[in-house]
Amino acid sequence: MTRVIHTGDTHIGYRQYHSPERRDDFLAAFDRVVEDAIEDEVDAVVHAGDLFHDRRPGLVDLHGTISVLRKLRRADIPFLAIVGNHESTHGQQWLDLFETLGLATRLGPSPVLVGDTAFYGLDHVPVSKRDDLEYEFEAHDAESAALVAHGLFQPFDFGDWDAEHVLTEASVDFDAMLLGDNHKPGKERVADAWVTYCGSTERASATERDDRGYNIVHFEDDVTITRRGIETRDFEFVSVTLAEGDGIDFVREAIREHDVDESVVLVSIEGEGTDVTPARVEEFALDEGALVARVTDRREIETESENHSVSFADPDDAVRKRVREMGLSEAANELDELVRASKVADSNVRDAVEEHVATRISEDTAAFDPAEADAPDEDGPETSDTAAEESDAETVSVSVRSEPADDTDAEDDSAAESPSEDSSADESRPESPPAEAVADSDSATDDANTASDESSTATDDGADGQISMEDYL
Numbered sequence: 001m002t003r004v005i006h007t008g009d010t011h012i013g014y015r016q017y018h019s020p021e022r023r024d025d026f027l028a029a030f031d032r033v034v035e036d037a038i039e040d041e042v043d044a045v046v047h048a049g050d051l052f053h054d055r056r057p058g059l060v061d062l063h064g065t066i067s068v069l070r071k072l073r074r075a076d077i078p079f080l081a082i083v084g085n086h087e088s089t090h091g092q093q094w095l096d097l098f099e100t101l102g103l104a105t106r107l108g109p110s111p112v113l114v115g116d117t118a119f120y121g122l123d124h125v126p127v128s129k130r131d132d133l134e135y136e137f138e139a140h141d142a143e144s145a146a147l148v149a150h151g152l153f154q155p156f157d158f159g160d161w162d163a164e165h166v167l168t169e170a171s172v173d174f175d176a177m178l179l180g181d182n183h184k185p186g187k188e189r190v191a192d193a194w195v196t197y198c199g200s201t202e203r204a205s206a207t208e209r210d211d212r213g214y215n216i217v218h219f220e221d222d223v224t225i226t227r228r229g230i231e232t233r234d235f236e237f238v239s240v241t242l243a244e245g246d247g248i249d250f251v252r253e254a255i256r257e258h259d260v261d262e263s264v265v266l267v268s269i270e271g272e273g274t275d276v277t278p279a280r281v282e283e284f285a286l287d288e289g290a291l292v293a294r295v296t297d298r299r300e301i302e303t304e305s306e307n308h309s310v311s312f313a314d315p316d317d318a319v320r321k322r323v324r325e326m327g328l329s330e331a332a333n334e335l336d337e338l339v340r341a342s343k344v345a346d347s348n349v350r351d352a353v354e355e356h357v358a359t360r361i362s363e364d365t366a367a368f369d370p371a372e373a374d375a376p377d378e379d380g381p382e383t384s385d386t387a388a389e390e391s392d393a394e395t396v397s398v399s400v401r402s403e404p405a406d407d408t409d410a411e412d413d414s415a416a417e418s419p420s421e422d423s424s425a426d427e428s429r430p431e432s433p434p435a436e437a438v439a440d441s442d443s444a445t446d447d448a449n450t451a452s453d454e455s456s457t458a459t460d461d462g463a464d465g466q467i468s469m470e471d472y473l
Contacts, residue, residue, distance in 0.1 A: 001115065001116070001218065001219065001220045002043050002044075002114055002115035002116055002117040002144065002218070002219040002220075003042050003043050003216065003217070003218050003219075004042055004043055004044045004045065004046050004114065004117075004216075004217050004219075005033060005036070005037050005040075005042050005044075005045045005046065005214055005215070005216060005217075006046050006048065006178045006196070006198045006214060006215040006216070006217050006225075007030075007033050007045065007046070007047055007048070007198050007201060007214040007215070008047055008048030008049055008050060008084070008150070008179075008180030008181075008198050008200075009048070009049070009050045009084070009180050009181065009183055009198075009199070009200035009201065009204070010026060010029065010030040010033075010047070010050065010051055010052075010200070010201050010202070011026050011050055011052070011053040011086065011200065011202065011204055012026050012027050012030060012051060012052050012053060012057065012061050012064070012065055013026065013027075013052050013053045013054055013057045013058055013061035014026050014053035014054075014202075014204060016204065017264070017292045017294070019291065019292055021233075021291055022233070022264075022291075022292070023061075025202055025232065025233050026053070026201075026202045027061065027064045027065070027068070029201040029202040029212065029230060029232055030051075030065070030068055030201060031068050031071075032201075032230045032231065033045070033201060033214055033230065034068050034069075034071055034072055035071075036214075036228070036230070037072065037075075037077055038071060038072070038075045038077065040216075041075075041077075042077065042216070043077070043078075043114050043115050044077060044078045044079070044080055044114045044119075045072060045077060045078070045079050045080070046080045046081070046119065046146075046148055046178055046217075047079065047080070047081035047082070047148075047180075048081075048082060048084075048148050048149070048150055048178055048179055048180025048181075048198060049081070049082050049083060049084025049085070049087075049123070049124060049149075049150030049180040049181065050084030050085070050086045050087060050150065050180060050181070051065070051081060051084070051087060051094075051095070052065075052086065052087040052094065053086055053087075054086060054087070055086070055087050055088060055089045057087075057094065062094075065098075066098070066101070066103065069098060069103040069104060070103065072103075073102065073103055078105055078112075078114060079098075079103065079104045079105065080104070080105050080107050080112060080114070080119055080121075080148070081095055081104055081105070081106060081107065081121075081148075082095075082106070082107050082121040082122065082123050082124075082148050082149070082150055082180075083095055083106075083123040083124065083150070084123075084124050084150040084180055084181065085124040085150065085151075085181070088123070088124060093106070106121065107119055107120055107121025107148050108120070108121045109121075109136065109137045109138055110137075110138045111137075111138060111139075111140040111142065111145070113140070113142055115219070116142050116143040116144060116219070117142055117143070117144040117145065117146060117219040118140035118142040118144070118145045118146070118172075119145075119146050119148060120137050120145065120146070120147050120148065120172065120174075121147075121148045121149070122147060122148070122149040122150070122166075123150060124150040124151055124181070125151065126351075126355045127160060127161075127355070127359060128355050128358055128359050130161065134169075135166060135169045135170040135171065136171050137170060137171050137172040138172075139171075139172065140172065143219075144175045144176075144219040144223070145172055145173065145174050145175055146174060146175060146176040146177070146178055146217075146219070147166070147170070147172075147174045147176070147177050147178070148177075148178045148179075148180075149166070149177060149178075149179055149180075150179070150180045150181050151179070151181050152181055152182055153166075153177070153179060153182075153195065155188055155190065156182055156184075156186055156188065156197065157182075157184075158182070163177060163188075163190050163191075163195045164190050164191050167190060167191040167193055167195075168191055174193050175193055175194070175219065175223050176193055176194045176195070176196065176217065176219075176223045176225075177190075177193060177194070177195040177196070178196060178198070178215070178217065179195065179196060179197045179198075180197070180198065181197075182197045182199075183199055183200035183204060183205070183208050184197065184199055184208070184210075185197050185198055185199035185210075185213070185215070185227060187225055193223075194223045194225060196215060196217075196225050198213075198214050198215040198227075199212065199213060199214070200212060201213070201214065201230065201232070202232055202233075203232065203233075203235055203264075206235075206237075206266050206294075209235070209237065211229040211230075211232075212229065212230055212232045213227055213228050213229035213230050214227070214228060214230070215227055215228075216228060233262070233263065233264060233291070234259070234262070234263040234264070235263065235264045235265075235266065236258045236259070236260050236263045236264070236265045236266070236290075237266050237268070238254055238255055238258055238265060238266065238267045238268070239254075239268050239270070240254045240267065240268065240269045240270070240271075241270050241271040242269065242270070242271040242272055242273025242274075242276075242299075243271060243272060243273065244272045244273065245273065245274070246271070246272075246273040246274070247273055247274040247275075247276060248274075248276050248277075248280055248281070248284075250273070251267065251269065251276055251281055251284075252281075252284050254267075255267065255281075255284065255285055255288060256288070260285055260288050260289055260290040261288070261289035261290070262289060262290075262291050263289075263290055263291060264290070264291060264292045264293075264294075265285045265290040265292065265293045265294070266293075266294050266296075267281055267285070267293070267294070267295045267296070268295075268296045268298060269281075269295065269296065269297045269298060269299060270298045270299060271299065272299070273299070276297060278295035278297060281293070281295045282294065282295055328370065329368045329369055329370050330368075330369075331357070331368045332368070334356065335353060335356065335357070339353065
């Protein structure tokens with residue numbers, strides 16, 4: 001029998017809500033998984049990708065991760081892992097460094113035996129390159145075999161990679177696929193094998209309301225998968241429905257009904273009522289002891305004045321409305337969502353944009369035709385629902401220019417993946433995976449603040465700066 005912990009999507013280094021305490025939380029959650037592995041004396045810890053939130057993790061995050069992995073080494077428990085989309089670099093991976101240090105084993109097409117089970121790995125592969133995969137794996141003589149992979153697989157929600165195709169085309173018969181990328185846990189029976197997501201170990205977005213945890217997988221006569229939760233920082237979701245005449249005092253009373261001390265407090269306001277300033281709500285929650293407070297006011301407050309006012313409670317929403325008025329093409333709208341509101345790490349945005357553009361060109365160049373702009377006073381859909389007419393152009397030339405990001409831990413989510421995650425923005429991306437699957441991410445404003453905060457930190461304190469694999473080597 002072989003018994004392993006299946007974990008993933010730890011997103012170490014994610015300074016969610018540009019909070020240093022939240023950054024510490026992500027490393028602490030990974031540490032709890034390792035402590036459980038040592039206490040339970042499992043045969044291995046199997047990590048399904050996105051160990052780090054960014055391909056350029058800070059030195060503090062690297063040192064912290066190494067310290068945690070050393071605990072496993074001292075307990076003689078192997079750490080088997082693959083590379084996810086958030087941490088992937090063009091050359092050598094951080095996982096290769098940990099392997100050099102004797103702290104990890106990078107899984108690939110060759111079997112790694114743990115007990116009587118052979119483990120294989122399949123790093124995250126962009127959609128545009130999956131058709132070239134042959135799923136060739138070296139043979140094994142173990143009693144069981146498992147493939148560890150990172151991506152959004154069917155038959156799960158938002159899947160764009162067919163797990164059944166992988167299992168049937170693979171040169172090895174797998175008893176299980178241990179997956180990462182989707183932050184929601186789940187399991188399905190596919191082609192006589194168990195296909196399972198372990199979920200993330202910390203909440204990377206406001207949509208991840210269930211408890212966080214990991215899988216315990218037993219390989220014996222059959223594969224048995226159980227789930228165990230871990231203790232993480234409390235998220236308090238406060239939903240307030242205001243009646244006519246209700247205002248800030250009503251919202252405050254709703255917050256008092258929750259234990260917000262040291263919690264992330266996400267307030268959602270609906271109904272009627274008077275105008276409520278998000279800043280006043282956030283200030284009250286912080287005074288009550290909250291670590292972080294965010295407010296989403298879903299009401300449409302009518303004003304008698306024709307003058308336009310600007311509120312920075314949700315700048316991302318203001319940008320969306322302006323983008324709708326510009327008459328951008330379907331592809332341009334998708335790129336706007338990918339760059340501005342997704343969970344793609346800042347350092348990965350260029351690759352994600354190039355991949356998306358290449359895919360769109362290969363599918364249909366009509367997606368680059370301008371769409372009809374929305375009237376400035378209309379609340380149209382976030383992206384055009386009208387298909388562009390067929391283009392007669394035989395050649396489409398697209399140039400993508402991306403300014404290099406500062407050395408920051410700023411977001412990417414999803415979650416590639418994904419997914420904007422600040423509660424003051426939409427809770428999930430339109431027509432895109434959750435984060436994670438997305439690592440979700442903060443809103444565009446939080447990302448900008450994170451970049452600014454951490455750039456200053458790197459300048460003031462070299463020990464907390466970021467470092468690339470190329471710089472390290």
